[in-house]
Amino acid sequence: MARPHAVVVPYPGSGNINPALQLAKLLHGHGVYITFVNTEHNHRRIVAAKGAAAVRGRDRFRFEAIPDGMADADRDVGDYDLALSVATSNLCAAPLRELMARLDAAAGEDGGVPPVTCVVCTALMSFATDVARELGLPTMVMWGGSAASLMTHMRIWELRERGYIPLKGSQQLHQSQRPHPQHLRRTRGRAEYARIYTIGPLGTLLNHAAADAIGGGLSLWKQGTECLAWLDTQQPRSAVYVNFGSLTVMTPERLAEFAWGIAATGRLPVLVCWRTSCLVARPQFVVETDGRRCLATWCSQEQVLRHPAVGCFLTHSGWNSKCESVASGVPMVCWPVFADQYINRKYACKSWDVGLRLDEEVRREQVTAQVKQVMESEEMRQDAARWKAKAEQAAGLGGSSYKNLQSMVEVIRSFASDSKKAEA
Template sequence: MSSQPPHVLLVSFPLQGHVNPLLRLGARLAAKGLLVTFTTFRHAGIRALREDGACVAAAGRGRLRFDYLRDDGCGPRSPVPGDPSDMLRHVADAGPSALAGLLRRQADAGRPVACVVNNPFVPWALDVAGAAGIPCATLWIQSCAVLSLYYHFYRCPEGFPTEADTAAPVAVVPGLPTLAADELPLMVRPEHAGNLWGQTLRAQLAGFRKNNTVAWVLVNTFEGLERPVVEALRSHAPVTPVGPLLDHDHDHDGGGDDGCMAWLDAQPPGSVVYVAFGSLVTVGCGEMLALAEGLAATGRPFLWVVRDDSRRLLPDGALAACGGRGRVVAWCPQGRVLRHGAVGCFVTHCGWNSVAEALAAGVPMVGYPWWSDQFTNAKLLAEEYGVGVRLPAPATRDAVRACVHEVMGGPRAAVFRMAAKAWKDEAAAAVADGGSSDRNLHAFVQEIRRFHETRAGGSMINSNI
């Protein structure tokens, strides 16, 4: 039997919304005694990560280390800054050879990889791992509902909108309610399905079918939240809920909290409107003004994350009418903010990481989706999970004020809070020792251990021949 723990390599697409959940999965795998290496291409849009070779102890058992993909100056040119599609092309061009080199370096260093886990938009990681005889898993970072929509779209597109009927609703996905065209993720809409992102996603999902390339599809969700769609999809793909994947005290946040937590400490319980639109969404100048005026009109304290690259879009004097009630920051530790007792509402772009964090924190939401899966998430949080409302686009001062009031002080506010509290309790139970997500993750770890020991035993036999 090998004395070295199994080594899992996590391969992430280099965007913050992809990096965060995969890192959190890595921390949980390391806490169960595995050696975990996280890798991606370095990219200016990602908050500072640890240096090559740096290690983080996880619950005193395993280790989480960092080792980045390299093209050693021989690969294609660097991607165009601020162009996600060019980043996707660069990663697809440079990734396979860089990952093959990383796998060789790990083996040469005496820590051969026992399993490769990727996330969306790096399907080539599965090809490279498969060629090396290494088992593969994928962490699906969006909801199981969206995964099922993509899966059924690529398998049977007849039930989805077409160029001839772009407004057709979708009622063919088992476990899901009927969705209007504007509630679908972008890559199943005819105007986006054939673009580079859609093609890459199609390649990724090709390996999800049972007995194919991917042995496990780990999903950042929990059984109680999406049970009907999870059960329906399991007959097609090896979906395994392991969420919600949340931040931990040892997460590397690249700095302090810019005074956010101290400011929240001074606010009354449940009084603060928290506003954040993720690492990619850019809100236009008109909507920035509408948000500022709408937040001011609520009369409530608010914490608004406005990234440095968007600060210029905030009109001069737009916050003057707030009477000092608002605080605008470039970044904050979102998980900690949502768990703070002063926060009573989250105005969100409905990225799945944000929705999952809010559900786990028991915070009602105002959804304002922009792209990708966010339209479906807004539908789910309002109509399926019962924790909020959707802000109509484009945002106006009065609509912002009305939606925040509906969630925090309207006739249904107590219902929203009760539903959010129930999801918080169910999420906590899922990830607790012996909970559904914890059991699923434990089963995944045991499978990796079995493969590791079998391979180690085979190596010992071969070495004695």
């Protein structure tokens, strides 16, 4: 029987890399040979953060790296994320094409590596679909956001034609709030997919799967275990976890409001995993939270959220964070910054009843009040527990996500069979 071989190409940001790695692990557990493609820059960062073993791979699971087209001097620019998106879109196709050729050449040499039979990329890596089409390979695109944001992107051209876009007053929007259309232009006319597989939460699916042979996530930052050890010393549901993600930029004024809002929560233990140097530079915050805080540059968020000591998550409302918090049964205080985070907040606060919102111009008094309300609300805790149970049910044997994953694997296997027939 032909063996399926998927080349997984995530956008080079932690919010894309880790979900793609989780999906790759799930596919690997179902017999799919995986080649996971990082950028060379991120490959070096991962090795520096976790050691060479993190990217050594295992049987039928290998890591490869391609250049992202950016010079090191360009990584400190103010619009780095936009520059990275443009560079990968314009300059990564040729290196990926060369990698695919090397993989197929290796398959012909010893037979240990099966020929590539499909490409799985995250949505921002649309160039990978172009390369796959050139090589006659099918593509699956991983959408890491909500269904609502997917529908918006799929209908973006229709919304333009009907006059909803550009938004009225959009000239007043900050750059982070404006749509980034480059990958939309590249994929225009390809927005209607024959199949959509709703799979998740990915971490919960992995917990239901066999033992993880590939190791933990691929962190771009050095992760310590001190925060988990600190949580072990706290009472159940007593601690507030604070993390605004890897891309959030905050003014000193807003940072001060959050710092003093957190400090004023009384005796609540606080775990902050976000640019802690900014907080350490505020001596009074250090004094006010002495004996009840833990500051970490980065941490394993899923492990933190699943820890019984965590009772509230102060979050930027990224979709990964939302899913991980819901799957862990932890209610939230939400302060979105850009992209789909605003609609994610609406889900948490209005649809699921597991969150409270903060105003965009955040005030310390509101931070204190909302955090305390979440920590004290038994009703919100019960709602969060119900959503956690739903996530477990979906990921468990016979659940909707479980079935959709099986269906996706069967399609990937069929790609390999079709490829074998074509060779014959």
